[in-house]
Amino acid sequence: MIRLFTCVLALVASATHAETLRLAVTTSFHNAGLAEILLPAIAEDTAIEVQLLVVGTGQALRLGEAGDVDAILVHARTSEEAFIAAGHGTHRREIMYNDFVLIGPRADPAAIALAPTAGDALARIARTESIFVSRGDDSGTHQMERALWERAQSAPGGDWYRSVGAGMGAALNTAAAMDAYVLSDRASWLNFGNKAGLELLFSGDPVLFNQYAYIPVNPARHPHVKHELAQQLEQWLTGADAAQLINGYTINGTPLFTFNAQTRD
Structure with a gap:
């Protein structure tokens, strides 16, 4: 809407x-x-x-x-x-x-904080089948996410991959409710008031520009x-x-x- x-x-x-x-x-x-x-x-x-x-x-x-x-x-x-x-x-x-960042549960079950690249971070999420929330709305953020899955040489799917078809705020709220990973632009994350148990776990890869x-x-x-x-x-x-x-x-x-x-x- x-x-x-x-x-x-x-x-x-x-x-x-x-x-x-x-x-x-x-x-x-x-x-x-x-x-x-x-x-x-x-x-x-x-x-x-x-x-x-x-x-x-x-x-x-x-x-x-x-x-x-x-x-x-x-x-x-x-x-x-x-x-x-x-x-x-x-x-x-x-x-x-600004830049894109990967947000996730404080416990970081996929250990993406240790990943050397953004592509490897997503590969770790897929390998461990940790819950990931996708905007799924053909937004710029969603297009970046798709590019990162290609870098990860992974095809996301299954119960762990949750596409919400909505904006950044809705995706962050869903991730907070599910204690899940999500790709966000840094500005939306910093201005997000419902962080719950989520943290910024990965950033800094030049591809996230x-x-x-x-x-x-x-x-x-x-x-x-x-x-x-x-x-x-x-x-x-x-x-x-x-x-x-x-x-x-x-x-x-x-x-x-x-x-x-x-x-x-």
């Missing part, structure tokens, strides 16, 4: 004349809480009221293909490049990054999209104010994202 979040800025004078832009974003981005910092600043600086459609990356790309949003902010590069190659987006602009990119929907395909607003938002997201807010966003002193906006050719 698509959830629509609108930032209402009654105390900002410029909001009276705000124009609305529809932006599809990932559940991991929304769960991190960064939107609550960025959206008021965007409205104040640009008079753009950003409406977030919070979905997995796969669904965000499909919304873009249908012209149901003006732009998308997602994290699955291969799918993003295919989206642009098919003419659905005008270009891809990197904005910020998690880049977020902004893509305006192609107005040649969908003339009704607000392309000028999408360009204005891109300019703000790649500017100094966004950099300061993104780099300065922390939980308990830990940064959740690093700004790395590209310079456009």
